[in-house]
Amino acid sequence: MKQHPLCTDTEHGHDVMNLPVPSELKREWATLQTRRHFLGRTGKVLGWAAVASLLGDRALRGDTHSPTGVQQGPSSAERLRLPHFAPKAKRAIYLFMSGGPSQVDLLDYKPHLSDLYDKDIPDSVRGAQQLTGMTAGQARFPIAPARWGFKRYGKTGTWVSDLLPYTGRIVDDLVIIKSTNTEAINHEPAIMLMNTGNMNAGKPCLGSWLSYGLGSMNDNLPTFMVLQTQLNPKEDNQPVSSRLWSSGFLSSEYSGVGLRSSGDPVLYLTDPSGVDREVRRDMLDAVNEINRQTYQELGDPETHARIAQYEMAYRMQTSVPELADLSKEPKSTWDLYGPDAKEPGTFAYNCLLARRMAERGVRFTQVYKRGWDMHSNVGGLLPMTCQETDRGCYALVTDLKQRGMLDDTLVIWAGEFGRTVYSQGGLSKENYGRDHHPRCFTTWMTGGGVRTGITYGETDDYSYNVVKDPVTVRDFNATILHCLGIDHNKLTYNFQGLDQKLTGPVPASVVKGLLA
Amino acid sequence: MKSQSRLAAVSDRVLPNSKTTRITWLASLVFCVSLALLPWIIKLDGKPHADWQQFLGRFHPLAVHLPIGLLLLIPVMEIAGVFRASLRDAAGFVLQLAFASAALALTLGTLLAYGSGNAGTLVTRHMAGGIALTIGLLLCILARPWWIERSVPIFYPALLACMIPLLFWTADQGGSITHGSNYLTAYMPSTLKRLTLANTTSPSTSFYAMHINPIFDSNCASCHGPAKSNGGLRLDSFDLLMKGGKDGPVIVAGDPEKSLLFHRVTLSPDQKQFMPAEGRPPLRSEEIALLKAWIQQGASPSAKTLAGISTSDERPELPLQPVGDYSALIPEIQKMQQAQGAKLIPVSAKPADGLILFTVDAAGSFDDAQLATFQKFAPYIVEAELGRTAITDSSFDTLKQFTNLRALHLEETHITGDGLAKLSSLSQLTYLNLSGTQVTEEAARPLGSMKNLRHLYLYNTPAQPATNPQPAQPIAKRTP
Numbered sequence: 004m005k006q007h008p009l010c011t012d013t014e015h016g017h018d019v020m021n022l023p024v025p026s027e028l029k030r031e032w033a034t035l036q037t038r039r040h041f042l043g044r045t046g047k048v049l050g051w052a053a054v055a056s057l058l059g060d061r062a063l064r065g066d067t068h069s070p071t072g073v074q075q076g077p078s079s080a081e082r083l084r085l086p087h088f089a090p091k092a093k094r095a096i097y098l099f100m101s102g103g104p105s106q107v108d109l110l111d112y113k114p115h116l117s118d119l120y121d122k123d124i125p126d127s128v129r130g131a132q133q134l135t136g137m138t139a140g141q142a143r144f145p146i147a148p149a150r151w152g153f154k155r156y157g158k159t160g161t162w163v164s165d166l167l168p169y170t171g172r173i174v175d176d177l178v179i180i181k182s183t184n185t186e187a188i189n190h191e192p193a194i195m196l197m198n199t200g201n202m203n204a205g206k207p208c209l210g211s212w213l214s215y216g217l218g219s220m221n222d223n224l225p226t227f228m229v230l231q232t233q234l235n236p237k238e239d240n241q242p243v244s245s246r247l248w249s250s251g252f253l254s255s256e257y258s259g260v261g262l263r264s265s266g267d268p269v270l271y272l273t274d275p276s277g278v279d280r281e282v283r284r285d286m287l288d289a290v291n292e293i294n295r296q297t298y299q300e301l302g303d304p305e306t307h308a309r310i311a312q313y314e315m316a317y318r319m320q321t322s323v324p325e326l327a328d329l330s331k332e333p334k335s336t337w338d339l340y341g342p343d344a345k346e347p348g349t350f351a352y353n354c355l356l357a358r359r360m361a362e363r364g365v366r367f368t369q370v371y372k373r374g375w376d377m378h379s380n381v382g383g384l385l386p387m388t389c390q391e392t393d394r395g396c397y398a399l400v401t402d403l404k405q406r407g408m409l410d411d412t413l414v415i416w417a418g419e420f421g422r423t424v425y426s427q428g429g430l431s432k433e434n435y436g437r438d439h440h441p442r443c444f445t446t447w448m449t450g451g452g453v454r455t456g457i458t459y460g461e462t463d464d465y466s467y468n469v470v471k472d473p474v475t476v477r478d479f480n481a482t483i484l485h486c487l488g489i490d491h492n493k494l495t496y497n498f499q500g501l502d503q504k505l506t507g508p509v510p511a512s513v514v515k516g517l518l519a
Numbered sequence: 520m521k522s523q524s525r526l527a528a529v530s531d532r533v534l535p536n537s538k539t540t541r542i543t544w545l546a547s548l549v550f551c552v553s554l555a556l557l558p559w560i561i562k563l564d565g566k567p568h569a570d571w572q573q574f575l576g577r578f579h580p581l582a583v584h585l586p587i588g589l590l591l592l593i594p595v596m597e598i599a600g601v602f603r604a605s606l607r608d609a610a611g612f613v614l615q616l617a618f619a620s621a622a623l624a625l626t627l628g629t630l631l632a633y634g635s636g637n638a639g640t641l642v643t644r645h646m647a648g649g650i651a652l653t654i655g656l657l658l659c660i661l662a663r664p665w666w667i668e669r670s671v672p673i674f675y676p677a678l679l680a681c682m683i684p685l686l687f688w689t690a691d692q693g694g695s696i697t698h699g700s701n702y703l704t705a706y707m708p709s710t711l712k713r714l715t716l717a718n719t720t721s722p723s724t725s726f727y728a729m730h731i732n733p734i735f736d737s738n739c740a741s742c743h744g745p746a747k748s749n750g751g752l753r754l755d756s757f758d759l760l761m762k763g764g765k766d767g768p769v770i771v772a773g774d775p776e777k778s779l780l781f782h783r784v785t786l787s788p789d790q791k792q793f794m795p796a797e798g799r800p801p802l803r804s805e806e807i808a809l810l811k812a813w814i815q816q817g818a819s820p821s822a823k824t825l826a827g828i829s830t831s832d833e834r835p836e837l838p839l840q841p842v843g844d845y846s847a848l849i850p851e852i853q854k855m856q857q858a859q860g861a862k863l864i865p866v867s868a869k870p871a872d873g874l875i876l877f878t879v880d881a882a883g884s885f886d887d888a889q890l891a892t893f894q895k896f897a898p899y900i901v902e903a904e905l906g907r908t909a910i911t912d913s914s915f916d917t918l919k920q921f922t923n924l925r926a927l928h929l930e931e932t933h934i935t936g937d938g939l940a941k942l943s944s945l946s947q948l949t950y951l952n953l954s955g956t957q958v959t960e961e962a963a964r965p966l967g968s969m970k971n972l973r974h975l976y977l978y979n980t981p982a983q984p985a986t987n988p989q990p991a992q993p994i995a996k997r998t999p
Contacts (some may be wrong), residue, residue, distance in 0.1 A: 087868060088867050220864065222860075305937060364879035406954050407978070
């Protein structure tokens with residue numbers, strides 16, 4: 004057998020060092036022949052072998068792709084065998100009130116607080132809680148009763164603030180959760196926790212888990228869409244970043260697709276002049292071909308995500324204009340949603356759009372409304388923010404109900420935390436500020452899978468601590484997943500050596516009391 | 520003669536022949552007899568007695584597992600003793616320990632039943648089992664020396680063999696008291712269940728059966744049911760409910776205020792008389808309202824409806840009928856999912872949950888002919904989303920063959936309702952959405968005969984005002 008020239012076995016045949024090669028090369032060979040090098044090299048080889056087996060024969064064969072370049076294997080939902088059980092809700096609409104709405108002024112009615120105006124909140128209630136830097140230095144924590152009255156609404160006689168007269172009309176259809184509580188006291192960690200189950204960035208959000216787990220119900224619109232309400236510069240707006248609809252370590256196919264709140268809902272949606280549909284198709288086919296070659300070369304699954312996203316964008320060129328074309332909505336729609344809904348970017352407009360998306364098979368729509376972060380001037384700001392959102396919430400729920408969609412659509416209204424019963428800064432009967440309050444906040448849900456017409460959980464007389472049936476963020480998210488047919492413990496994705504899940508490693512449980 | 524002499528020989532070996540053994544035998548006999556008479560000495564009258572009895576009695580579930588374990592250990596040790604003599608020596612001690620712990624468990628159990636006022640067949644049977652086991656263990660102790668000496672070799676093993684099934688039976692009675700009688704079988708696989716359990720009776724549709732009995736079932740039956748009948752009251756059937764308890768009848772037909780049961784559940788929860796007792800959650804306000812209306816209108820066992828009470832939304836959900844297994848068609852279904860247009864998506868990972876037909880992508884181009892191509896899958900489709908499609912009234916002929924259909928979306932289609940009656944054969948249909956169609960009141964009338972159709976949507980149709988079950992009117996405001 005002919006020996007390889009690099010073989011250094013001196014007892015048999017050639018020594019490489021005798022070969023006619025440049026002396027620097029021989030020096031390099033000599034340095035390479037150390038034990039350490041041998042071990043290091045072996046390690047790498049083993050590593051590559053492992054990678055090859057991990058990628059499996061699919062990566063090596065490269066024969067699983069359709070002519071259009073879209074992966075034709077089973078969708079993730081089929082691979083995961085989801086939903087785990089027959090769901091009550093097929094889709095969800097999440098109205099996210101960023102900034103932290105004040106439960107004290109809106110839905111958590113504490114009638115006897117008015118007797119305690121400007122009295123200090125008892126230490127026993129506040130306990131050893133660490134406050135934010137904004138109020139930790141305050142000498143006093145004077146109680147600020149809600150400035151607005153409350154009335155009872157509906158057959159259930161639920162108390163609702165005068166600021167939310169429209170929400171009052173739908174209370175019989177809601178489950179109002181007074182005992183939601185979180186671990187984070189500042190916006191970014193709290194809003195990340197609500198959306199991704201973790202305070203640190205990098206985890207997939209609820210919508211991404213849903214679209215990863217359940218897959219799409221339609222071809223022409225993304226599974227997970229995000230609508231931002233145009234910000235009102237008079238309000239205290241906290242940033243809402245795309246981290247909140249990121250797919251984290253899941254494929255980027257599953258991240259939320261945002262529509263712009265003004266102008267074209269999607270930029271460059273219309274083809275430039277001179278480019279017709281056919282030219283666009285040809286171009287995409289060519290790009291897909293290049294991408295496919297890239298995939299064969301590198302085997303990065305994100306290449307597939309890229310191809311899928313191009314294809315989706317192509318189809319959205321026709322589906323989004325149809326979605327955003329409200330000219331065919333009957334007069335009854337405008338009577339219901341109010342005049343605001345005619346103006347793109349308003350909350351009411353987004354609610355209407357969310358309904359239209361639900362009709363068109365979008366699995367999960369998240370509507371963000373900023374401006375709830377009222378550290379001061381609650382008296383001036385809260386009526387404004389309520390006025391912007393109240394009717395939209397009512398109209399959406401009522402509209403879904405009359406169209407028979409509330410049976411299989413889950414609607415969620417929540418912020419990232421609540422607000423303190425004590426005033427931040429100056430206190431008068433008419434005006435006060437409220438700091439962040441993680442220990443309790445009020446949220447509501449309605450629709451497929453939840454038990455409506457009830458109030459769940461109770462807070463103490465100061466709306467400060469939960470005294471009955473606490474609902475943690477984990478439990479809240481586990482319950483949402485349950486309504487959509489998912490066992491939160493079973494929808495996992497192995498990343499960094501851990502079977503990651505939306506509710507995280509701390510045990511969470513579905514809140515049975517919220518279920519129909 | 521021979522047999523007589525043998526008997527004499529046996530009795531000679533067996534019968535007490537010294538004074539101490541005689542005393543032991545006599546004491547044991549007295550003990551056994553008094554134990555056997557225990558149910559007549561301490562009568563379980565269904566009334567709670569002293570608190571200390573309950574306090575001690577509640578250790579019964581704790582103590583009772585010790586004799587169970589020990590008793591199961593004895594035959595194991597006796598058999599293993601064939602190979603290792605030391606185990607056989609120890610078995611005698613374990614037997615004595617089992618007897619002592621059984622006597623303790625029996626004492627505590629009696630205190631528990633008597634103190635808390637438990638009564639009922641389950642409790643009586645469990646107590647009888649406990650007594651029999653204790654007596655049996657004592658007899659085992661007495662008979663074991665004969666077995667060791669090989670004088671009467673068969674009595675002890677036979678007795679021990681009888682003890683094991685008796686133990687299981689007694690434990691099952693006890694388990695049924697604490698966990699309910701269907702605890703073990705509730706999650707039995709359905710095929711096994713069909714083989715082992717008799718069919719339950721068919722459900723009645725009276726208001727009592729649909730709405731009143733379930734309230735008692737979920738809130739009261741654990742203390743006033745077959746397992747326990749505290750206060751002599753059982754609420755698990757209409758006759759027993761009307762019979763009342765130790766304090767007389769609890770329901771006065773036509774007068775909720777005079778009905779003891781209604782009075783007790785509407786007290787303030789912090790009162791001692793309040794029911795459900797011991798901090799269990801109070802009845803919900805809607806449950807109390809149903810109860811009140813039912814009593815007020817005569818507490819009838821058979822009336823189907825009550826004036827002023829609408830229960831259409833409270834009807835228990837129709838149990839989902841499993842559809843056949845479509846596994847054989849999966850390749851075809853998957854191919855369809857990858858193509859653009861109408862697709863079939865599984866409801867869940869369980870094939871028995873069926874398929875949903877989605878047409879959202881095909882929408883305007885999906886017509887009657889295309890729907891007809893799905894007939895092959897008809898028995899597996901439980902939900903058809905045909906909103907905004909081009910289908911017409913002639914599709915009712917196709918749809919009526921979707922026999923497992925539970926939800927049908929026809930909103931914003933060209934349906935006029937001509938032939939809607941054909942759907943009435945769909946017995947599983949609970950949801951029908953006709954919003955935004957031209958369906959008239961006249962055309963929708965045949966749907967009234969469909970008993971399971973609970974969600975009918977006629978928003979934005981000519982039929983809307985009269986038959987829409989969920990009017991779009993805002994709910995009237997009420998001030999305090």
